[in-house]
Amino acid sequence: MESRLQQIIARVQPLDERAQTLARARQDTLTKPQGSLGRLEALSVQLAGITGDPLPRIQHKVIVTMAGDHGVVAEGVSAYPQEVTPQMVHNFLRGGAAINVLARHVGARVVVVDMGVAAHLEPHRNLMDKKVALGTGNIARGPAMTPEQALQALEAGIAVVEAEVARGLDILGTGDMGIGNTTPSAAIAVALTGHPAVEIVGRGTGVDDAGLARKIAVVEQALTVNRPDPADALDVLAKVGGFEIGGLAGAMLAATAHRRPVVIDGFISGAAAMIAIGLAPQVRPYLIAAHRSQERGHRLMLEWLGLEPLLDLDLRLGEGTGAALGIFLAEAACKILAEMATFGEAGVSEKEK
């Protein structure tokens, strides 16, 4: 029997070329020199292709922020204690975190998901419980999770997004919370890009030089111990990934299958996007990279993903903060396409031949 994951992957279609052609043609009739709105114009055409609508409209904006813990924190790879993961989940639920502020600023709702926090969280009306386990295994010593758990994480992400699509979702932003999660994200990037750990591993929330050296050694060790197969993204996720990373990859696949644009955040969302593309390369044109993170390996990650980020503001927070800003730009692009007057409507003379 086909898994839910296989069904979703089978649904992913190429972008709609007709909608893109119509959007491009309309851009060229709007009262501005052709191409003068640069990447906003290209973005509007991409959004037309994704949605299949030559005049795409973004109304319901959703940021899915997934939380999980990581056994690898035992190796001393993070500047913060693991208890911060559940503490920050509570902060999200009370509306006091950066993602809450920026989501309000752009009119998006935040969906907080427990994918595998290493603490029992009180039920809350705004918290989705998709906990796979109380944190992953320590990837420096063995696999992060079983193949069954990897599939469970992916399918949980699919279920979260399908529920949101049912409530109304025109664009998905992805976000993460998980002390230690730049380490598995770096391990995924090293496994899939083939670049050495020293070029990928960064300081995360802010480890010092000794911490950085330790983190590089831990990523190398994780790959030696686990030997993930770069041709098998599910294997990479299971061996060196994380529950929130798997959940985000599933979320991306589901949004794509439903022809919804996905604005990916920084380094952890980038690792999730690598897993999603590893499982289904046809997902790529549905992805919009919000920003270039300050985290070291993000540049090489974006290169592998084939995505050019919209923003470069030295962000390195995660949570979906960059994605929120990216959603604002996607909405701007759609409004330009839909609301600007054409040369004909405005009685403005066109370019001289």
Added chain:
Amino acid sequence: MESRLQQIIARVQPLDERAQTLARARQDTLTKPQGSLGRLEALSVQLAGITGDPLPRIQHKVIVTMAGDHGVVAEGVSAYPQEVTPQMVHNFLRGGAAINVLARHVGARVVVVDMGVAAHLEPHRNLMDKKVALGTGNIARGPAMTPEQALQALEAGIAVVEAEVARGLDILGTGDMGIGNTTPSAAIAVALTGHPAVEIVGRGTGVDDAGLARKIAVVEQALTVNRPDPADALDVLAKVGGFEIGGLAGAMLAATAHRRPVVIDGFISGAAAMIAIGLAPQVRPYLIAAHRSQERGHRLMLEWLGLEPLLDLDLRLGEGTGAALGIFLAEAACKILAEMATFGEAGVSEKEK
């Protein structure tokens, strides 16, 4: 007797260091790794210093879009006919231009000013009439304007912003409209930076290779004919500038004198900022560069201004479109500072020592 311009320049104060220190200290108590919101954090501190308020609030957002015509279009330096300037002013007044769409998106009001359009415009409740003349002189043959007209343009910009400050203005975005106005802007940049015209002059709204070569020659000729004194910004404005450029420079000076942040748009606003800084170097810390324009010389202009742009989206439209996006980021920065929970409030553990 002191001119209004001299009075305004005398009012410009350094940034408020105490407000900056308090804002910086508060950023470091918010529930995120210190510095992890990168340029948004720095921006919030700058805004605190500008306003003198450790928790600056942006409510009234104003984009001033100034229009003017340029005698130099007689040399064939633009891809569009001069009649497009008044046509686009009408488009602004009807709300169909890109700046209207983006201003609505960020909740800003657009103030359209006729600084010197080469056509008689019907009065309109949303159009401010500050017309200095029906277009400038052809800078390839002589000065753009008289010194008296340059002063008039600057003081008109001051008056426009002071009226808006009285109505409520927490942040100013600058924008321009004027067929041919990349040519005087380039001439100003060549005069003040000392870089050769070939490194500064770009394609504007889209001239072809022959048009570009002609434009470079015209800028060189304008400098040879007029010999503007780089140590005298008023002389540069009068000899090779434009009415909307002078108006925008005045607008920047007035906003600065009233401790309001100024988000400057692209190439033409950059030229105006050069004039403003040439007149009063203490204006610089009040300026926020919204984006790096695709127009060739903008990089060198920003270097001379000492400003690092927030966005790089290949925009080259003007009107204040980039400034609108920059205003959104400035507002995001203020909200982060004001609305995020501190570690203490949220009960989140701080970084391990």
